[in-house]
Amino acid sequence: MSKTFTTSEVASHNKPDNLYIVVDEDVYDLTKFQEEHPGGKKILQRVAGKDASKQFWKYHNESILKKYQKQLQVGSLDSKPQAAAPPSPPATPPADDKKELVVPAAEPGHVAPVPGPAAEEEAESMDAYGDMIPFADPSWYQSYHTPYFNQSHAALRDEVRQWVEEDIMPHVTDWDEAKKVPDSIYKAMGERGYLAGVLGIHPYPKKLAGGRTVKSVAPEQWDLFHEMLLTDELSRTGSGGFVWNLLGGFGIGCPPLVKHGKKALIERIVPGILAGDQRICLAITEPDAGSDVANLTCEAKLTEDGKHYVVNGEKKWITNGIWCEYFTTAVRTGGEGMNGVSVLLIERSMGGVSTRRMDCQGVWSSGTTYITFEDVKVPVENLIGKENQGFKVLMTNFNHERIGIIIQCLRFSRVCYEESMKYAHKRRTFGQKLINHAVIRLKLAHMARQIEASYSWLENLVYQCQKMSDMEAMLKLGGAIAGLKAQATVTFEFCAREASQIFGGLSYSRGGQGAKVERLYRDVRAYAIPGGSEEIMLDLSIRQSLRVHKALGMKL
Numbered sequence: 001m002s003k004t005f006t007t008s009e010v011a012s013h014n015k016p017d018n019l020y021i022v023v024d025e026d027v028y029d030l031t032k033f034q035e036e037h038p039g040g041k042k043i044l045q046r047v048a049g050k051d052a053s054k055q056f057w058k059y060h061n062e063s064i065l066k067k068y069q070k071q072l073q074v075g076s077l078d079s080k081p082q083a084a085a086p087p088s089p090p091a092t093p094p095a096d097d098k099k100e101l102v103v104p105a106a107e108p109g110h111v112a113p114v115p116g117p118a119a120e121e122e123a124e125s126m127d128a129y130g131d132m133i134p135f136a137d138p139s140w141y142q143s144y145h146t147p148y149f150n151q152s153h154a155a156l157r158d159e160v161r162q163w164v165e166e167d168i169m170p171h172v173t174d175w176d177e178a179k180k181v182p183d184s185i186y187k188a189m190g191e192r193g194y195l196a197g198v199l200g201i202h203p204y205p206k207k208l209a210g211g212r213t214v215k216s217v218a219p220e221q222w223d224l225f226h227e228m229l230l231t232d233e234l235s236r237t238g239s240g241g242f243v244w245n246l247l248g249g250f251g252i253g254c255p256p257l258v259k260h261g262k263k264a265l266i267e268r269i270v271p272g273i274l275a276g277d278q279r280i281c282l283a284i285t286e287p288d289a290g291s292d293v294a295n296l297t298c299e300a301k302l303t304e305d306g307k308h309y310v311v312n313g314e315k316k317w318i319t320n321g322i323w324c325e326y327f328t329t330a331v332r333t334g335g336e337g338m339n340g341v342s343v344l345l346i347e348r349s350m351g352g353v354s355t356r357r358m359d360c361q362g363v364w365s366s367g368t369t370y371i372t373f374e375d376v377k378v379p380v381e382n383l384i385g386k387e388n389q390g391f392k393v394l395m396t397n398f399n400h401e402r403i404g405i406i407i408q409c410l411r412f413s414r415v416c417y418e419e420s421m422k423y424a425h426k427r428r429t430f431g432q433k434l435i436n437h438a439v440i441r442l443k444l445a446h447m448a449r450q451i452e453a454s455y456s457w458l459e460n461l462v463y464q465c466q467k468m469s470d471m472e473a474m475l476k477l478g479g480a481i482a483g484l485k486a487q488a489t490v491t492f493e494f495c496a497r498e499a500s501q502i503f504g505g506l507s508y509s510r511g512g513q514g515a516k517v518e519r520l521y522r523d524v525r526a527y528a529i530p531g532g533s534e535e536i537m538l539d540l541s542i543r544q545s546l547r548v549h550k551a552l553g554m555k556l
Contacts, residue, residue, distance in 0.1 A: 003075035014049030022051040025080035067170035135448040136418035155216035160233040181245040190276020235411035238516035240523035241365035249281030249320030253328040260385040280326040283315040294338040300331035311376040321369025334388040343390035352376035362523035409488035416499035483541030489528040
């Protein structure tokens with residue numbers, strides 16, 4: 001049980017060699033911490049033995065408190081009320097819930113076009129969750145009704161948020177500066193079953209994951225809204241580098257292997273990847289072939305005996321590549337254009353694969369990589385899909401990649417908004433809080449309206465993906481998803497810019513109260529360009545939608 005102090009007891013610890021302070025009725029021993037304090041010893045010594053809550057919150061945010069709490073907190077004031085432990089949400093609906101949908105387990109490469117439980121249930125509202133700042137979380141977090149989410153989603157939300165708050169959030173800034181997230185965090189993604197949960201497969205691929213499941217959700221209940229929620233909660237860290245470290249390469253490199261690879265290849269490689277022991281990435285982009293995938297030049301020639309492809313070429317801006325053992329690689333096996341493209345799984349152990357880190361504007365901890373393939377011999381068994389038909393594999397994969405980008409962008413937009421709202425209630429200018437200035441409220445309102453409109457479109461598209469097969473979704477939804485990808489990145493850029501204006505100089509320096517805003521502003525271009533630039537996406541959205549609706553009987 002935590003030790004309790006009276007205010008007079010804390011006041012007696014007021015010397016440089018015996019220094020306690022109080023923050024929000026919690027007591028901290030900073031005697032040894034004085035040497036580490038970035039602001040120097042004097043600032044701490046001025047508040048020794050006192051309540052320093054006002055001073056602390058003026059210069060710091062919650063992540064700093066969480067980072068040092070376990071190390072420095074020695075107790076609480078006796079006046080602090082003891083919080084009752086919140087009831088745990090049920091992991092599954094009650095056994096007598098006749099609306100539960102039972103579906104067969106998905107085989108590798110198969111996506112069941114079946115709605116999850118949430119899609120069949122009446123819209124419900126759940127208990128309020130989080131800080132209840134308007135628009136800082138999706139509305140269903142704040143007791144509004146939802147047709148898409150149920151108690152299994154609420155249980156997953158609580159599970160992921162607790163992990164993020166305790167083990168991740170306090171360290172994200174340090175990891176970003178170090179340009180590396182500890183391997184133990186990626187391993188935990190595997191152990192917790194999260195990696196298998198973001199493959200775009202539902203129900204949950206338990207067999208593929210070696211029997212591993214997500215603790216709070218029954219495998220047969222897993223749907224695309226669980227996947228959306230998992231990505232969304234990880235993105236609350238406010239670091240594109242962190243999210244891409246965990247999901248960037250894997251989330252776009254593993255699905256093509258799982259859905260289009262040969263059974264023997266999947267069984268040999270995927271279990272180790274889903275356990276978090278090995279890494280995989282997607283290698284498409286080249287120095288001269290970005291959005292124009294059909295013109296890539298990395299070449300794969302079949303040997304005379306027909307047993308191997310020999311690969312030569314380069315790939316650029318490949319997420320996670322420096323840490324990967326496996327590369328899902330787009331190569332040219334035929335003539336020019338899209339009909340000469342194939343996809344190979346290249347393994348680093350085959351030799352001839354060299355990688356080097358690229359220094360980029362944003363997403364520092366994501367491991368952006370330049371790859372060179374020199375006479376790499378790849379067995380024909382490592383062909384993913386059919387020869388010269390790899391373009392279909394890549395196009396099917398783009399929907400999943402772009403929805404992941406959309407989810408991250410909209411949560412990052414919320415982070416910018418939430419940080420701004422909190423700061424606007426704390427910062428005073430011209431004799432009053434920022435929130436009391438109409439121009440600041442207008443900025444927050446414009447951020448909120450774009451976030452909420454975009455998020456509603458996202459929910460609808462995820463629901464359509466849930467109901468459709470991969471192929472149907474590729475044909476029908478590609479245009480809309482491309483349009484929303486552009487909308488989400490524009491929203492993100494707008495929110496990052498407005499948040500920076502609200503924070504002023506604090507968003508210009510790294511670390512401190514404006515750390516998330518400064519970091520996210522750097523990350524904006526990493527979302528606006530990869531996965532299809534805004535210009536390409538907007539053009540594609542109209543062209544593809546017109547083709548689809550012409551086939552559906554459009555009359556113009």
